Amino acid sequence: xxxxxxxxxLFGAVSRVYAQEALSDALHALIETTPDQAPPAESVxxxxxxxxxxxxxxxxxxxxxxxxxxSATQPAGDTSSKSVFRIRVxxxxxxxxxxxxxxxxxDKPGQQPELIAWDESGAHVVRSGALGLGIDLPSSxxxxxxxxxxxxxxxxxxxxxxxxxxxxxxxxxxxxxVHPLNxxxxxxxxxxxxxxPPLSAPSQDVEHFGTVTATLTEETIRISTDIQEGAAFQxxxxxxxxxxxxxFEVASPRIDAPPEIYLNGQDLGPASLVLPELSDxxxxxxxxxxxxxxxxxxxxxxxxxxxxxxxxxxVGTNDLIVVNGAGSGNSAIRGTQIQLKYLWDKSDYLLKTGx
Numbered sequence: 001x002x003x004x005x006x007x008x009x010l011f012g013a014v015s016r017v018y019a020q021e022a023l024s025d026a027l028h029a030l031i032e033t034t035p036d037q038a039p040p041a042e043s044v045x046x047x048x049x050x051x052x053x054x055x056x057x058x059x060x061x062x063x064x065x066x067x068x069x070x071s072a073t074q075p076a077g078d079t080s081s082k083s084v085f086r087i088r089v090x091x092x093x094x095x096x097x098x099x100x101x102x103x104x105x106x107d108k109p110g111q112q113p114e115l116i117a118w119d120e121s122g123a124h125v126v127r128s129g130a131l132g133l134g135i136d137l138p139s140s141x142x143x144x145x146x147x148x149x150x151x152x153x154x155x156x157x158x159x160x161x162x163x164x165x166x167x168x169x170x171x172x173x174x175x176x177x178v179h180p181l182n183x184x185x186x187x188x189x190x191x192x193x194x195x196x197p198p199l200s201a202p203s204q205d206v207e208h209f210g211t212v213t214a215t216l217t218e219e220t221i222r223i224s225t226d227i228q229e230g231a232a233f234q235x236x237x238x239x240x241x242x243x244x245x246x247x248f249e250v251a252s253p254r255i256d257a258p259p260e261i262y263l264n265g266q267d268l269g270p271a272s273l274v275l276p277e278l279s280d281x282x283x284x285x286x287x288x289x290x291x292x293x294x295x296x297x298x299x300x301x302x303x304x305x306x307x308x309x310x311x312x313x314x315v316g317t318n319d320l321i322v323v324n325g326a327g328s329g330n331s332a333i334r335g336t337q338i339q340l341k342y343l344w345d346k347s348d349y350l351l352k353t354g355x
Contacts, residue, residue, distance in 0.1 A: 041092040043170035043192070045281050048085055048155070050162055064092045065169070070161065083161025088152040098172040099145045100192070103155060104281065104299055106163040107132035107139040113157040113164060115143055117150040125150040133220055135332045137252040138299040140282055142191065144172060168281050194276035196303055199249050201335040210344025213337060216320070220334040223324050227262065230323035231333055240315055241340035244308035246271070248322070248336040249301045256295055257325030258304055259333065263312045264319055271304040308338070
């Protein structure tokens, strides 16, 4: 078995925190969809920015969104203020029991939002816990909320609430799903605009069909365009592989300037981003003075990959650095891992003879 030994040099690392899934064990079975079933309730995107954009039109919402209100509070004996966006909803059908809620916000330290679902009596149904990681970047986070007893959802955030930008809501339905018995089962929150599941980083080296997968770090690491402020790793290999693939997730990337990869002092060029549909509300346009073309940033996490030339790898210790693409400012990466493919006794390959 080939093994990869490694340690990470973390620049600006922060602890990784997972937002809690707002689901309870008492949740009833979701509705089963059938081909002849009526179309589901319309989804909605709610603009929660407190300053209306220029030339914006009055916002429309489907009937199941009854009201959206905003209030600022300061708890007694507490010097910290809080802002609350309250979204009052009614289930369009008794069959719809779970609401998909994706919140778009600026993920600032100490100002991470939390979702709280309430029933008609004013009692908590469920709390999500703090969303985001406090990475000080535009981001988004998704939660599934059981709505069998809830009638309103609060977005509670420390401060004046200006870090909250928007929310996307859609009702969930279930269907039978098959999965391979001999592959890792992935528990995922389905994203409406992308079929790519969150990246899973194994805690130990995994070997499968001659391919070794090793996690360089699960931590979230801030990166900039400066190589001195990139994410740096060292890892060792015992034998030269036939192919190598670097994979990680990147927060709030500029989609036309993905992170750049350096290995053993050599610039390998940019990674490739796995992009969701352009209709995803996570895309955020930006204009700069003297530049006519708008560029786009994705305010969430995207998967990034890079084929590593094997000629750039060496047996022994390898030095890897990930920096943000030119003109992209600051970002963050997480779940960084590398796969090394070796010759397997059942490998499928062709030997071509010379002419």
